[in-house]
Amino acid sequence: xxxxxxxxxxxxxxxxxxxxxxxxxxxxxxxxxxxxxxxxxxxxxxxxxxxxxxxxxxxxxxxxxxxxxxxxxxxxxxxxxxxxxxxxxxxxxxxxxxxxxxxxxxxxxxxxxxxxxx
Amino acid sequence: xxxxxxxxxxxxxxxxxxxxxxxxxxxxxxxxxxxxxxxxxxxxxxxxxxxxxxxxxxxxxxxxxxxxxxxxxxxxxxxxxxxxxxxxxxxxxxxxxxxxxxxxxxxxxxx
Numbered sequence: 001x002x003x004x005x006x007x008x009x010x011x012x013x014x015x016x017x018x019x020x021x022x023x024x025x026x027x028x029x030x031x032x033x034x035x036x037x038x039x040x041x042x043x044x045x046x047x048x049x050x051x052x053x054x055x056x057x058x059x060x061x062x063x064x065x066x067x068x069x070x071x072x073x074x075x076x077x078x079x080x081x082x083x084x085x086x087x088x089x090x091x092x093x094x095x096x097x098x099x100x101x102x103x104x105x106x107x108x109x110x111x112x113x114x115x116x117x118x
Numbered sequence: 119x120x121x122x123x124x125x126x127x128x129x130x131x132x133x134x135x136x137x138x139x140x141x142x143x144x145x146x147x148x149x150x151x152x153x154x155x156x157x158x159x160x161x162x163x164x165x166x167x168x169x170x171x172x173x174x175x176x177x178x179x180x181x182x183x184x185x186x187x188x189x190x191x192x193x194x195x196x197x198x199x200x201x202x203x204x205x206x207x208x209x210x211x212x213x214x215x216x217x218x219x220x221x222x223x224x225x226x227x228x229x
Contacts, residue, residue, distance in 0.1 A: 004161070031215060042124075042207060042219035043162070050215065091161050095215075106152070107217065109161030 002026065004110035006092050012116045013082055021077045021113045025094030032075050033093040033107060034067055043091065049075065050097075082117045089114050120145060122210050124220025131227050137195040139223045141208035144189065148210040152217070153182065153193050156205045165206070166193070198227045 005024045013019050025032050034046040045059040049069040060066070064082075069075040079086055093107040123142045131137045141151075149170055154162035168175045168182040168191065175182045181194040195202055208220040 033215070040221075042221040043209075043217070044219075045216055048215050056215075093161070106164050106167070109154075109163065111159065111161050 004092055004094055004108055006090075006110040006113050008113060009111065010114045010116075012118060015084060015117055016081055018078065018080045019082055019115065021079075021090050021092075021115070023075045023077070023092030023094075023110060025073065025075070025092070026108055027073075029094035029096055029108070030072065031095045031097060031107075032069055033095075034075070034077050035091040035093065036061075037089040037091055037112070039088075046077070046090075079115075082115075084117045087115055087117045120218055122208060122218050122220045124208050124223060126223060127221070128224040129226070131198045131225065133198065133200060133227055133229055135198050135227075137198045137202065137225055137227070138192055139206050139208070139225070140190060140192045141210075141220050142188075142190045143210050143218075145210070145212065146189070147212045148218075150211040151182070151184065151191050152209050152211075153180075154207045154209065154219075156207065156222075162207055195225075198225075200227045200229045203227050 007022045030051045032049045035043040037043050047067045048056040064080045067077045089112040091112045093109045095107045125140050152167035153165045155165045156162040166177050166180050168184050170186050173184050179196045184191045203226050205222045205224050207222050209217040211217050
């Protein structure tokens with residue numbers, strides 16, 4: 001079946017502009033995650049959505065970052081007033097459940113959006 | 119205490135050799151340890167995972183060895199192939215949704 005899809009695959013923007021990154025999770029997956037991957041670094045957790053519960057926003061690096069998940073499916077990560085340090089690959093992942101209650105931990109990742117802020 | 123330390127940063131192995139990547143952690147509450155494989159331009163893909171109730175898990179040429187007392191776990195790739203050339207990430211979870219990822223190991227297998 002279809003995996004996690006993200007768009008755009010590449011985004012170049014000028015410093016100070018706002019950007020929106022989109023994630024379509026695997027159908028039926030209730031949990032959705034956003035990560036940031038900087039060059040040569042591991043994956044940095046940004047935000048987590050699980051069903052209708054309040055999202056865990058504890059990983060968002062500043063108030064310029066926000067995310068929404070509409071209808072329990074598609075998610076949009078918005079970065080306002082972009083800075084050069086925001087340049088990274090933004091990865092989205094989804095899973096059947098977000099915890100160990102008999103469900104799967106496995107997170108399935110999309111291909112990412114490479115964001116370059118000039 | 120939430121960190122997962124991964125080494126080496128990069129690794130070059132001859133075809134047919136064994137690739138070994140190590141990870142260490144401090145938080146004894148971690149109870150799920152997945153390994154992800156990432157090819158250039160792609161997202162990470164789950165390769166193999168282990169829980170601390172076993173010391174080893176093998177899937178094909180890939181084996182996780184887990185040492186609970188040392189708080190270390192490692193990925194072994196037997197008979198390494200050029201197609202295994204990728205970046206490998208270890209991760210750990212406390213039984214919640216939050217994964218703590220290592221910084222990655224770039225593996226190159228020479229033909």
